[in-house]
Amino acid sequence: MNINQIDNVIREGSFQLFEGDFTNAGAASSELKNVLKEIGVDENVIRRASIAAFEAEMNVIIHGVAGTLFYSITKEEIRITVTDIGPGIPDINLAMQEGYSTAPDWVREMGWGAGMGLPNIKKNADSFTIDTVLGEGTTLEIKFYLKYFPLPKVD
Amino acid sequence: MKLSEIIEIVSAIVINEGKGTSIEIVSVCGTDMMSDALRYAIKDAMLITSLNQPQVIRTAEIVDIPAVLVVLGKPIPYDMANLAKEKNIALISTKYSLFTSCGILYQHGIRSCLEHQSNR
Numbered sequence: 001m002n003i004n005q006i007d008n009v010i011r012e013g014s015f016q017l018f019e020g021d022f023t024n025a026g027a028a029s030s031e032l033k034n035v036l037k038e039i040g041v042d043e044n045v046i047r048r049a050s051i052a053a054f055e056a057e058m059n060v061i062i063h064g065v066a067g068t069l070f071y072s073i074t075k076e077e078i079r080i081t082v083t084d085i086g087p088g089i090p091d092i093n094l095a096m097q098e099g100y101s102t103a104p105d106w107v108r109e110m111g112w113g114a115g116m117g118l119p120n121i122k123k124n125a126d127s128f129t130i131d132t133v134l135g136e137g138t139t140l141e142i143k144f145y146l147k148y149f150p151l152p153k154v155d
Numbered sequence: 156m157k158l159s160e161i162i163e164i165v166s167a168i169v170i171n172e173g174k175g176t177s178i179e180i181v182s183v184c185g186t187d188m189m190s191d192a193l194r195y196a197i198k199d200a201m202l203i204t205s206l207n208q209p210q211v212i213r214t215a216e217i218v219d220i221p222a223v224l225v226v227l228g229k230p231i232p233y234d235m236a237n238l239a240k241e242k243n244i245a246l247i248s249t250k251y252s253l254f255t256s257c258g259i260l261y262q263h264g265i266r267s268c269l270e271h272q273s274n275r
Contacts, residue, residue, distance in 0.1 A: 026213030050217045116190035
């Protein structure tokens, strides 16, 4: 890591997500978790960011038709932006209630669609915004503020 | 409780040892809803589930769960077993149901993630 990277973006990356692609579900969040570990981000922040990213990733795979997960890490924050071209969310207040879900039965049979996704993202994030347009798609912006300078672990 | 003791108590078959069976399991999260696991599971807990899919391993990885017990003797697909190996997560299987597995472990003093957290 050189001084220019410290001043600006330490690391960034993006992943393509497709509805129904359960084979690769979680791969983006897994990679993000590894990057955060490698950089030396605080363990609690890694856990919260990984959970939020996984929930957001699963939302696209369940509802979103197709989308992207983009992350950017600076010395001050981790920003995860998840955008999809799905049907949009008709009622954000309802979607934010724990247990409210519009997921089909086959998704529930796979262990998802319990209506915990968006509330769990909000619970874990330091900042969370939803921008949704019916028939066009949804964008989630999830942020985690870094209190400590990330230090790579030395074995 | 050590994972090796859990394996014995629930008569489990080891598919993948992960970080080894001497690791300490502090609590259990028994669910088939992966969102519940993401919401309630704590670090170093064991996930007990009847789901036999790779997303179970992904979920375990995200919440720092080192061991997964699949119940009802469900067949373990290769993609799940391979992912457990790749992610160094113990994967074990028992013929007991979710209810019975949790009951046996409860009898031996293991508590749910929620109870474990509130007792700390």
